[in-house]
Amino acid sequence: DVKVTQSSRYLVKRTGEKVFLECVQDMDHENMFWYRQDPGLGLRLIYFSYDVKMKEKGDIPEGYSVSREKKERFSLILESASTNQTSMYLCASIGGYGGYTFGSGTRLTVV
Amino acid sequence: GESVGLHLPTLSVQEGDNSIINCAYSNSASDYFIWYKQESGKGPQFIIDIRSNMDKRQGQRVTVLLNKTVKHLSLQIAATQPGDSAVYFCASKDAGNNRKLIWGLGTSLAVNP
Numbered sequence: 001d002v003k004v005t006q007s008s009r010y011l012v013k014r015t016g017e018k019v020f021l022e023c024v025q026d027m028d029h030e031n032m033f034w035y036r037q038d039p040g041l042g043l044r045l046i047y048f049s050y051d052v053k054m055k056e057k058g059d060i061p062e063g064y065s066v067s068r069e070k071k072e073r074f075s076l077i078l079e080s081a082s083t084n085q086t087s088m089y090l091c092a093s094i095g096g097y098g099g100y101t102f103g104s105g106t107r108l109t110v111v
Numbered sequence: 112g113e114s115v116g117l118h119l120p121t122l123s124v125q126e127g128d129n130s131i132i133n134c135a136y137s138n139s140a141s142d143y144f145i146w147y148k149q150e151s152g153k154g155p156q157f158i159i160d161i162r163s164n165m166d167k168r169q170g171q172r173v174t175v176l177l178n179k180t181v182k183h184l185s186l187q188i189a190a191t192q193p194g195d196s197a198v199y200f201c202a203s204k205d206a207g208n209n210r211k212l213i214w215g216l217g218t219s220l221a222v223n224p
Binding site: 004031040041042043045048050058090092094099100101102103104105 | 145147152153154155156157160200210211212214215216217
């Protein structure tokens with residue numbers, strides 16, 4: 001089975017900190033995604049990447065950046081965390097036609 | 112823009128009954144649809160998918176029906192069990208960028224014993 005692993009389940013960070021969320025997949029998938037999930041708003045796409053060093057903005061990229069230096073790893077970066085970035089962050093990957101495989105999520109709280 | 116929406120945000124059923132979760136989509140060019148299940152504290156998990164050249168697809172205790180005429184998708188769960196309690200999302204491939212999915216907001220299914 002494809003495994004998508006997010007490095008942290010829970011994180012608490014202070015306003016203004018630089019935050020790194022890491023995601024690793026083990027099935028050589030080309031495409032990787034970062035979503036945030038908030039009650040009543042569903043899943044919103046932040047950024048995605050379809051190849052190493054390639055990235056595309058999703059629907060809500062403001063305040064975020066990403067890095068994909070290796071195929072298996074896709075990092076989400078909050079340059080200066082703010083309280084409105086408190087959310088559940090979900091990473092996903094897909095290798096062709098088919099559904100996404102998601103990680104378990106990182107619940108980030110910014111205080 | 113394209114959208115995917117669910118008809119009901121919550122659904123409550125008795126254990127053993129069949130559940131039907133409905134979803135509508137806006138773009139008739141969408142050619143691939145997926146249902147996901149998300150249990151509390153976990154990421155969404157793939158349940159079943161269907162391509163637009165099909166009307167029906169069956170899995171283990173789940174059936175997805177696609178009505179392209181009215182742009183409607185449904186997920187049927189047979190003999191609903193307590194373990195089926197979760198939030199269910201429908202999603203469609205973005206016709207403009209097939210790497211992306213367009214997501215509905217989810218239906219929360221509660222199974223009463």
